[in-house]
Amino acid sequence: MPALKIKSQSQRARPSPRAVDAWGWDLLAIKPVRRFMVSRWYPGAFQAISLVLFGMVVYFGLFSTIRPAYNFATAVTWNLWWPLLPLSLVLMGRMWCTICPLVPPIELAQRLANPTRMPGQFLRRYGVWLMGLTFIFVTWANRMWSIISSPRATALLLLALLGLAVVVAVLYKRRAFCRYICPIGTFTGLYAMTAAVELRSNSAATCDGCKGKECYRGSDTVGGCPLYQYTRTMDSNRNCNLCGQCIKSCPHGAVELRLRTPGRELWLLGTPLLGEAFLVMMLVVVVYMQTADMTTAWADYMRWLLGNTALVDYNLAFTLTFVAAILAVMGIYLLVTRWASAPGAWRRNFAAFGYAYIPLILAVHLGHNFTHLVSEGPKALSAAFWSVLNPLGTATAPVQAAGIPMLNQAWMVPLVLLGGTGSLYTAWRISQKPASGGGKGKLLPHLIFLLVLTVLFVQLFLLPMNLRHAH
Amino acid sequence: MNLRKAAKIGLALILLGIVGVACSGGQQEKFPAFVYASALSLESYRAATSLPQEVLTSVPCYCGCATAPEPHMSLLDCFYNRDGSYSDHAAGCDLCGKILLDAQAAHQGGKDLKAIRAIIDSKYAVYGTPTDTPPVE
Numbered sequence: 188m189p190a191l192k193i194k195s196q197s198q199r200a201r202p203s204p205r206a207v208d209a210w211g212w213d214l215l216a217i218k219p220v221r222r223f224m225v226s227r228w229y230p231g232a233f234q235a236i237s238l239v240l241f242g243m244v245v246y247f248g249l250f251s252t253i254r255p256a257y258n259f260a261t262a263v264t265w266n267l268w269w270p271l272l273p274l275s276l277v278l279m280g281r282m283w284c285t286i287c288p289l290v291p292p293i294e295l296a297q298r299l300a301n302p303t304r305m306p307g308q309f310l311r312r313y314g315v316w317l318m319g320l321t322f323i324f325v326t327w328a329n330r331m332w333s334i335i336s337s338p339r340a341t342a343l344l345l346l347a348l349l350g351l352a353v354v355v356a357v358l359y360k361r362r363a364f365c366r367y368i369c370p371i372g373t374f375t376g377l378y379a380m381t382a383a384v385e386l387r388s389n390s391a392a393t394c395d396g397c398k399g400k401e402c403y404r405g406s407d408t409v410g411g412c413p414l415y416q417y418t419r420t421m422d423s424n425r426n427c428n429l430c431g432q433c434i435k436s437c438p439h440g441a442v443e444l445r446l447r448t449p450g451r452e453l454w455l456l457g458t459p460l461l462g463e464a465f466l467v468m469m470l471v472v473v474v475y476m477q478t479a480d481m482t483t484a485w486a487d488y489m490r491w492l493l494g495n496t497a498l499v500d501y502n503l504a505f506t507l508t509f510v511a512a513i514l515a516v517m518g519i520y521l522l523v524t525r526w527a528s529a530p531g532a533w534r535r536n537f538a539a540f541g542y543a544y545i546p547l548i549l550a551v552h553l554g555h556n557f558t559h560l561v562s563e564g565p566k567a568l569s570a571a572f573w574s575v576l577n578p579l580g581t582a583t584a585p586v587q588a589a590g591i592p593m594l595n596q597a598w599m600v601p602l603v604l605l606g607g608t609g610s611l612y613t614a615w616r617i618s619q620k621p622a623s624g625g626g627k628g629k630l631l632p633h634l635i636f637l638l639v640l641t642v643l644f645v646q647l648f649l650l651p652m653n654l655r656h657a658h
Numbered sequence: 659m660n661l662r663k664a665a666k667i668g669l670a671l672i673l674l675g676i677v678g679v680a681c682s683g684g685q686q687e688k689f690p691a692f693v694y695a696s697a698l699s700l701e702s703y704r705a706a707t708s709l710p711q712e713v714l715t716s717v718p719c720y721c722g723c724a725t726a727p728e729p730h731m732s733l734l735d736c737f738y739n740r741d742g743s744y745s746d747h748a749a750g751c752d753l754c755g756k757i758l759l760d761a762q763a764a765h766q767g768g769k770d771l772k773a774i775r776a777i778i779d780s781k782y783a784v785y786g787t788p789t790d791t792p793p794v795e
Binding site for chain 2: 252253254333336483485486487489490493501502505507510514653
């Protein structure tokens with residue numbers, strides 16, 4: 188194995204876990220949890236299950252009925268997995284990324300190709316932007332080609348992601364695709380930062396004295412961290428997928444899996460990134476537009492746009508709106524951070540305060556997805572079973588023509604308000620850090636922007652929703 | 659030219675393009691707002707207005723509207739109310755739109771009503787009960 192560089196931040200002092208969070212007790216002290224994490228079946232058994240499900244999604248997507256409401260591929264992917272994903276991130280961090288069905292093919296490809304290169308400077312520097320671009324592209328493509336309502340397109344999208352993941356796996360060691368390119372990684376990393384669990388080193392002194400750095404490099408029997416993390420310096424969940432390899436490989440037992448106050452990482456983060464703040468603002472737009480799209484106000488807006496401009500093509504009008512919205516939100520955030528920052532500290536302010544907006548977006552995303560899960564999940568489950576019993580999709584299914592109410596205002600609005608409050612609190616905590624780049628008393632611009640966004644989201648959920656029919 | 663300068667120029671061009679499109683005069687569409695819920699919806703209502711009515715009356719719909727409290731008789735009822743105004747049914751139903759666009763493609767391909775009907779029946783029979791549309795003579 189070529190020499191692997193570990194950055195000098197290993198010298199940075201770090202407080203003991205219990206000193207920073209009263210909740211921070213080690214889950215690995217519970218014997219069944221430790222046995223589970225170090226078991227040879229974890230994560231392999233879960234990967235095997237998800238790989239089988241992935242195979243079924245691709246098979247049914249390509250060869251079974253074209254009816255999305257009755258096809259295993261669309262039902263399982265978009266009505267079950269997709270709504271549950273953000274919830275899993277809040278509860279368990281990026282654990283999904285460990286059991287992702289793309290992992291076994293990536294590992295197989297790497298065993299065959301045995302790549303020796305680590306990701307270069309370009310990927311390390313611009314990976315976060317690449318992820319943002321792939322996420323924007325998939326979001327846009329979904330709108331253009333209605334991927335979520337097409338079993339064939341769903342299967343092709345997953346196969347395309349698999350192909351890309353394998354190509355990257357052949358080029359680079361470990362999981363460069365998951366760390367730098369995967370479109371889902373955009374928000375799995377950001378939302379995992381709010382998780383109630385974190386995997387960290389429990390002893391700076393032990394790690395500093397460690398010669399082998401097995402958590403990063405791997406041992407004779409266990410590979411190194413797939414996402415290129417060194418446990419000693421890790422201060423964020425964004426690139427930890429809880430695969431447990433560092434727990435298995437550390438000869439000193441210096442790795443903890445501890446509970447923590449959800450979200451505290453957002454204001455304690457030592458390495459805020461400009462690119463991640465950009466991703467957060469992009470998520471503001473994506474989450475807003477995907478919800479707005481389901482309201483009657485969206486149709487009113489499109490009617491106005493197509494009736495009063497030279498635009499005739501609906502998809503072009505959507506694309507321009509999407510681009511304009513991203514530019515507008517980015518522009519406003521830029522002004523907010525210019526106003527809020529101390530002289531010469533704009534970049535630090537832009538990066539640090541970006542994380543304050545995550546609780547609000549997460550709340551909207553969770554509420555939106557969970558409502559889909561409640562209203563469509565049972566039907567999706569029955570569709571999945573029906574699909575399995577009818578693998579060629581030739582039998583006639585019972586008709587479902589009833590409209591599905593898309594969102595429930597009664598619990599969406601309180602959830603958005605809770606998220607908004609979490610964001611305001613996070614902004615205040617970030618402003619207390621000298622490294623946040625804020626001028627004295629300059630928390631105000633962020634508070635105003637957060638309040639405006641919260642009001643806009645609440646107002647969105649008070650609008651009448653379209654009824655859509657499932658087939 | 660460095661990357662930052664190029665990005666700024668690109669951004670300015672995009673903004674100019676958006677402003678230019680927004681400021682240019684538009685055509686007044688004659689559809690009600692619900693038609694604009696999705697691209698498929700708008701496209702299919704546009705197609706519905708351009709197709710001869712006998713195409714819509716001779717093509718069945720398979721979306722389940724045959725078993726609705728007021729059963730539809732053909733694809734025409736998914737797009738128009740009995741009084742001739744636009745119905746909002748097809749705006750929220752992808753299947754009605756897809757059937758209509760397939761019928762339009764067949765019609766533009768020179769197929770007669772009987773052939774259009776056969777194409778739609780063979781493709782969408784898997785969706786279940788069709789409307790009680792009279793057979794094409």
